[in-house]
Amino acid sequence: xxxxIVVILFFPFVLNASHFEQTANRVLNALxxxxxxxxxxxxxxxxxxxxxxxxxxxxxxxTIELSTRVYDVCTNFCEDSLSALAFVIGHELAHAYQxxxxxxxxxxxxxxHHHDAGIFIEESADIQGVFMAYLAGFxxxxxxxxxxxxxxxxxxxxKELDGYPSLEERQKTTVKVMQMAEELIHLFxxxxxxIGVGEYExxxxxYEYILQWYKGEEIYNNLGVSYIQLALxxxxxxxxxxxxxxxxxxxxxxxxxxxxxxxxxxxxxxxLVFQSYLSKANTYxxxxxxxxxxxxxxxxxxxxxxxxxxxxxxxxxxxxxxxxMNVNYEMEARLQTVxxxxxxxxxxxxxxxHMFQNIARQSTGLIKYQANYNCNQFDLEDSISxxxxxxxxxxxxxxxxxxxxxxxMDANFMALSxxxxxxxxxxxxxxxxxxxxxxxxxxFVIQRVFDHFPTLNNExxxxxxxxxxxxxLYHCHDQRSAIRFNEKGEIKDWVKxx
Numbered sequence: 001x002x003x004x005i006v007v008i009l010f011f012p013f014v015l016n017a018s019h020f021e022q023t024a025n026r027v028l029n030a031l032x033x034x035x036x037x038x039x040x041x042x043x044x045x046x047x048x049x050x051x052x053x054x055x056x057x058x059x060x061x062x063t064i065e066l067s068t069r070v071y072d073v074c075t076n077f078c079e080d081s082l083s084a085l086a087f088v089i090g091h092e093l094a095h096a097y098q099x100x101x102x103x104x105x106x107x108x109x110x111x112x113h114h115h116d117a118g119i120f121i122e123e124s125a126d127i128q129g130v131f132m133a134y135l136a137g138f139x140x141x142x143x144x145x146x147x148x149x150x151x152x153x154x155x156x157x158x159k160e161l162d163g164y165p166s167l168e169e170r171q172k173t174t175v176k177v178m179q180m181a182e183e184l185i186h187l188f189x190x191x192x193x194x195i196g197v198g199e200y201e202x203x204x205x206x207y208e209y210i211l212q213w214y215k216g217e218e219i220y221n222n223l224g225v226s227y228i229q230l231a232l233x234x235x236x237x238x239x240x241x242x243x244x245x246x247x248x249x250x251x252x253x254x255x256x257x258x259x260x261x262x263x264x265x266x267x268x269x270x271x272l273v274f275q276s277y278l279s280k281a282n283t284y285x286x287x288x289x290x291x292x293x294x295x296x297x298x299x300x301x302x303x304x305x306x307x308x309x310x311x312x313x314x315x316x317x318x319x320x321x322x323x324x325m326n327v328n329y330e331m332e333a334r335l336q337t338v339x340x341x342x343x344x345x346x347x348x349x350x351x352x353x354h355m356f357q358n359i360a361r362q363s364t365g366l367i368k369y370q371a372n373y374n375c376n377q378f379d380l381e382d383s384i385s386x387x388x389x390x391x392x393x394x395x396x397x398x399x400x401x402x403x404x405x406x407x408x409m410d411a412n413f414m415a416l417s418x419x420x421x422x423x424x425x426x427x428x429x430x431x432x433x434x435x436x437x438x439x440x441x442x443x444f445v446i447q448r449v450f451d452h453f454p455t456l457n458n459e460x461x462x463x464x465x466x467x468x469x470x471x472x473l474y475h476c477h478d479q480r481s482a483i484r485f486n487e488k489g490e491i492k493d494w495v496k497x498x
Contacts (some may be wrong), residue, residue, distance in 0.1 A: 034136035055108040090129030130181035201206035231277035356474030389476035400429035404498035
């Protein structure tokens, strides 16, 4: 999994008139990097004096034209001016990713009327623009209604004009876009937690729902992680006595009875399921690395999937390519870990264990603990108890009057997967978000809490936590809770689940 929450990109709080084009390009760069799909070339951005469109995407030249009058509108939003600009640019950038766009240009203002583009194409661009802005660290949803209205006023479209949707029409669409974008963001954030607490099937259904609207590299990678975790965990038996770099909750799998003969001990039916999950995981990993070859994270996951599939030759080729890339020490250690796992899968135990010993001596945190376990340098109970939650006190009361063991089944549910009959209800509370998943056979409720933090009687040993891009995750399995810390060791939010 790439990360648990987004990395915020820092920019000046307000737009500078003399550097409008430079700032607009910085926003475009941030959105393009956040999407991570580099098969499509980044559009050029040109600032114009256009009075008819506010922003324009020209497919033939792959260019976004941005009116200076949009700047005047965005600056009205003060500290949110960059977020306002990110939505406008993100909308046009989304058109660059639309392979089914069959028109030569799009107009931010004329929307579906002026260029005879389908309303779905434009709504999809709105939703993708908001989601891309969110991944890049901009907060656009709350300002959308005011932004659309001010743009209409600036361009003299307050009254209905031929060729343009009315302000009332556009505002109705904006409300719909806000609702759908919020759903995608909520799904994305809780799906990352779902992987962290081992609910891989629910995470998979959530990511696949997001993928219908947003086809970014991170979604493909996390979908692959969901499927490869399903492949490793769908049975009551553990067939692989070692931990992979992508596993956030690898200790849980190690609690299962171990079959030392590995995959050869699987039944025929189990093998078919395993191969099906693994095939889907590999497809998603390969897509992620295809659209962003420089993302070492998805490349590592892809190699793991290839080794588990028995494709050692292809896995070795990809691994050799990764070793030539410019990576930091942590990623170098993870590549070494994957290489050692490949050796162990081949039966070259001594060579593999020697590599794991070197990794453990030179590393810290999760990589060190996984290397020690993979080398059998300490026993199972020691490895499982590496996360100690005994000094963490969770409040023995309801938060926002929620009792998770009594889910609200009268809520409005949104279908995520018709294949598995998975649906979700999302409820915003004063201090938390409550997500209720239901399938044909069970109900799973997870509450993400932004206040009422657990009490830490001792400083947590963050070296033993799961390291994220911008913090750490403590999964307290026995308390059915997980806590997210920032880099300073401060609690940002936490979840409890049932």
